[in-house]
Amino acid sequence: MTATPALEACPALSTRADYEAALDRLREASRAYYGGANSPLDDASFDALRRAVLEWEAAHPSESAGSPTGLVADGAAPAGDVPHTSRLLSLDNVFSPEELTGWEASLRRRLGREAEGGFTVEPKLDGAAVAARYRDGRLVQIVTRGDGTHGEDVSHVIGSIVGLPERLAAPVTFEARGEVLFTQEQFETANEVRTAHGGAPFANPRNGAAGTLRAKDRPYRLEMTFWAYGAVDLDGETFLPASGTHAEVLAAVAGAGVRTTAATPAGLHVVGTIAEAQTKVDAIAAIRAGLPFGIDGVVIKANSAAEQEAAGFGSRFPHWAIAYKLAAVERQTVLEDVVWEVGRTGVLAPTAVLTPVEIDGSTVSRATLHNPADIARRGLHLGDTVTVYKAGDIIPRVQAPVVELRPAGAVPVPLPRACPNCGSGIDTSQERWRCAKGTACALAPLIEYAAGRDILDIDGLGKTYVKALIDSGLVGDVADLFTLTEEQLTEASGSEKRGAKLAEQLGLARSRPLSRVFCALGIPGTGRSMSRRIAAHFGTMDAVRAASVEDLQAVEGIGSEKAPVVVAELAALAPVVDKLIAAGVNMSEPRQPAADTAADGGGPLAGRTVVVTGKMTGRLDGLGRTQMNELIERAGGRAGSGVNAKTSYLVAAPSPSGKPSSKAAAAQKLGVEVLTPEEFAELVADHLA
Ligand SMILES: NC(=O)c1ccc[n+]([C@@H]2O[C@H](COP(=O)([O-])OP(=O)(O)OC[C@H]3O[C@@H](n4cnc5c(N)ncnc54)[C@H](O)[C@@H]3O)[C@@H](O)[C@H]2O)c1
Numbered sequence: 001m002t003a004t005p006a007l008e009a010c011p012a013l014s015t016r017a018d019y020e021a022a023l024d025r026l027r028e029a030s031r032a033y034y035g036g037a038n039s040p041l042d043d044a045s046f047d048a049l050r051r052a053v054l055e056w057e058a059a060h061p062s063e064s065a066g067s068p069t070g071l072v073a074d075g076a077a078p079a080g081d082v083p084h085t086s087r088l089l090s091l092d093n094v095f096s097p098e099e100l101t102g103w104e105a106s107l108r109r110r111l112g113r114e115a116e117g118g119f120t121v122e123p124k125l126d127g128a129a130v131a132a133r134y135r136d137g138r139l140v141q142i143v144t145r146g147d148g149t150h151g152e153d154v155s156h157v158i159g160s161i162v163g164l165p166e167r168l169a170a171p172v173t174f175e176a177r178g179e180v181l182f183t184q185e186q187f188e189t190a191n192e193v194r195t196a197h198g199g200a201p202f203a204n205p206r207n208g209a210a211g212t213l214r215a216k217d218r219p220y221r222l223e224m225t226f227w228a229y230g231a232v233d234l235d236g237e238t239f240l241p242a243s244g245t246h247a248e249v250l251a252a253v254a255g256a257g258v259r260t261t262a263a264t265p266a267g268l269h270v271v272g273t274i275a276e277a278q279t280k281v282d283a284i285a286a287i288r289a290g291l292p293f294g295i296d297g298v299v300i301k302a303n304s305a306a307e308q309e310a311a312g313f314g315s316r317f318p319h320w321a322i323a324y325k326l327a328a329v330e331r332q333t334v335l336e337d338v339v340w341e342v343g344r345t346g347v348l349a350p351t352a353v354l355t356p357v358e359i360d361g362s363t364v365s366r367a368t369l370h371n372p373a374d375i376a377r378r379g380l381h382l383g384d385t386v387t388v389y390k391a392g393d394i395i396p397r398v399q400a401p402v403v404e405l406r407p408a409g410a411v412p413v414p415l416p417r418a419c420p421n422c423g424s425g426i427d428t429s430q431e432r433w434r435c436a437k438g439t440a441c442a443l444a445p446l447i448e449y450a451a452g453r454d455i456l457d458i459d460g461l462g463k464t465y466v467k468a469l470i471d472s473g474l475v476g477d478v479a480d481l482f483t484l485t486e487e488q489l490t491e492a493s494g495s496e497k498r499g500a501k502l503a504e505q506l507g508l509a510r511s512r513p514l515s516r517v518f519c520a521l522g523i524p525g526t527g528r529s530m531s532r533r534i535a536a537h538f539g540t541m542d543a544v545r546a547a548s549v550e551d552l553q554a555v556e557g558i559g560s561e562k563a564p565v566v567v568a569e570l571a572a573l574a575p576v577v578d579k580l581i582a583a584g585v586n587m588s589e590p591r592q593p594a595a596d597t598a599a600d601g602g603g604p605l606a607g608r609t610v611v612v613t614g615k616m617t618g619r620l621d622g623l624g625r626t627q628m629n630e631l632i633e634r635a636g637g638r639a640g641s642g643v644n645a646k647t648s649y650l651v652a653a654p655s656p657s658g659k660p661s662s663k664a665a666a667a668q669k670l671g672v673e674v675l676t677p678e679e680f681a682e683l684v685a686d687h688l689a
């Protein structure tokens with residue numbers, strides 16, 4: 001196994017030489033990190049090494065005087081020559097509820113009493129800090145944090161940062177302080193633009209932001225986003241509320257037209273006690289995976305200006321604010337290989353094989369790479385050190401290579417020339433490449449998928465059995481399943497009892513609704529929910545078959561790229577569909593009226609997105625996730641998988657322990673209405689089966 005460059009656990013430093021070597025590594029990494037290049041270390045490795053340095057310094061105080069660890073950015077950030085209005089500092093960290101309570105105790109000691117003004121809680125945005133100066137309502141200068149007292153002038157980015165308008169409605173003068181970053185979407189676009197210009201992709205959104213701020217002579221502009229988390233008055237003007245709380249200052253900034261953390265999906269919260277702050281920290285942590293940008297923690301601040309002043313500053317950070325750090329969700333590891341598998345629709349799916357790396361408590365050794373274009377866009381080479389992102393229950397994703405660490409002679413990820421499954425040619429006309437044999441190539445995965453509980457629900461038709469049926473030549477497509485006799489089933493399964501049971505199951509499968517039968521065909525891009533939408537829209541297989549490319553585009557989610565694929569594929573599958581019809585398989589949606597309502601955009605859930613969590617009870621007792629999703633769509637809504645700002649309802653059974661689930665916490669945080677299964681059943685009563 002290749003050694004992982006991400007050494008999370010760092011051995012203690014034993015000699016002075018070890019210490020100095022570690023300092024050198026830290027300095028090199030920090031210079032890259034703050035200077036806008038790709039660091040050779042990921043944050044977890046950097047922090048582990050820095051901890052080891054701090055431990056050595058604590059044990060050898062006389063030998064470590066003058067260490068850079070006491071300075072903002074360890075003294076390694078490019079300083080520049082623009083003096084700051086007042087110092088821009090770093091933040092001290094805590095990692096657990098106990099440490100947060102400990103911080104509050106130290107704040108109380110400094111104040112001589114509790115923080116009576118309460119606390120604010122907001123996301124710790126993972127980008128680059130800047131001060132943006134407005135004079136008479138015009139954005140005149142942007143300055144980096146630098147060493148905290150002087151920063152670099154990066155005003156060339158004015159005009160390309162969402163959230164920092166060039167002109168404000170009122171002629172106000174002040175300095176907004178906040179974070180510039182790439183949202184995930186802006187990051188993907190940025191790397192596309194860079195590789196199109198022959199440049200190297202950014203390893204991650206944070207490095208990209210720092211690099212983009214400092215790059216003055218690029219032939220292209222990249223859009224970034226800004227959120228303010230502070231502000232100060234400028235030129236002796238008094239725009240900000242005198243002695244205003246942190247929340248009031250940010251409200252004034254927002255009122256002027258500059259975005260603040262209050263406008264992020266994570267929000268800005270004012271609470272009375274540190275226990276309430278902890279609850280908000282947990283809620284923000286719960287929605288982290290669904291945020292459209294990276295956060296590396298949550299920031300808690302004393303809200304009152306007077307109390308901030310009384311608590312004061314250290315050399316590196318203020319005493320009135322603290323960063324509650326969340327586990328690193330991005331690590332660096334090595335891309336060892338890319339394997340290609342043929343899925344049930346005949347589409348070739350590439351998977352990255354990674355040197356196993358621990359991310360936020362789980363070991364990641366594989367990640368999806370959507371298609372060849374995606375691999376090319378990211379500029380991946382075999383042997384590359386890559387940044388991998390994984391948060392919550394999302395599927396790990398490879399962000400980009402760290403080009404600085406590319407081994408000599410590394411080659412771009414090779415793309416297959418023939419189908420890795422059957423050796424046939426490959427249809428490369430779409431972004432997702434497909435075996436020329438289509439669904440016929442991957443018959444076993446297709447039949448296994450079709451037999452699944454969510455599709456035709458043929459209990460007992462497992463892997464071995466499917467293989468036996470295909471090997472015997474009895475099954476050459478999905479429709480052949482329905483022409484099998486009980487004798488043939490007995491022979492293939494090796495038991496009369498199993499044969500009889502399967503015959504019975506196949507009989508039941510004949511009456512599944514159209515959406516499931518359609519899904520079993522294996523047409524690319526028609527998974528369960530898309531098949532439900534198509535079936536709800538057309539009602540019968542005849543109508544789907546008669547549909548033109550334009551007709552299909554009337555179905556939500558089918559665009560000009562997908563529609564012709566569905567039409568062509570359905571035509572190619574005509575013999576299979578005919579065979580299904582001849583075998584007496586149902587070709588319509590039994591719950592036609594409800595489906596019609598949904599298709600018309602009506603129904604009690606029209607225009608709403610509903611997320612379901614936990615075990616259903618009462619009238620919904622026994623309904624699994626698929627059946628709940630079917631119900632939501634029958635009632636005109638959309639089924640979502642994660643709670644986010646667009647979610648209309650979360651259907652959640654109260655948990656037995658009384659502790660809200662992570663989805664429920666996220667819903668509460670975002671103000672999403674939470675319904676009990678019974679309340680939801682009431683809402684969709686007309687659509688219950
Ligand atoms: N990988 C590397 O090579 C490398 C090198 C150096 C530093 N680092 C990482 O950088 C971090 C330390 O850097 P640091 O000292 O610059 O800062 P920090 O990340 O510890 O915290 C301070 C910064 O947080 C930012 N911030 C975001 N949201 C905020 C909010 N709501 N309120 C206030 N501030 C907010 C500000 O920019 C502020 O300057 C560590 O996590 C370390 O892992 C990594």
Ligand SMILES: [Zn+2]
Nearest residue numbers: 419422435441
């Ligand atoms: Zn093939």
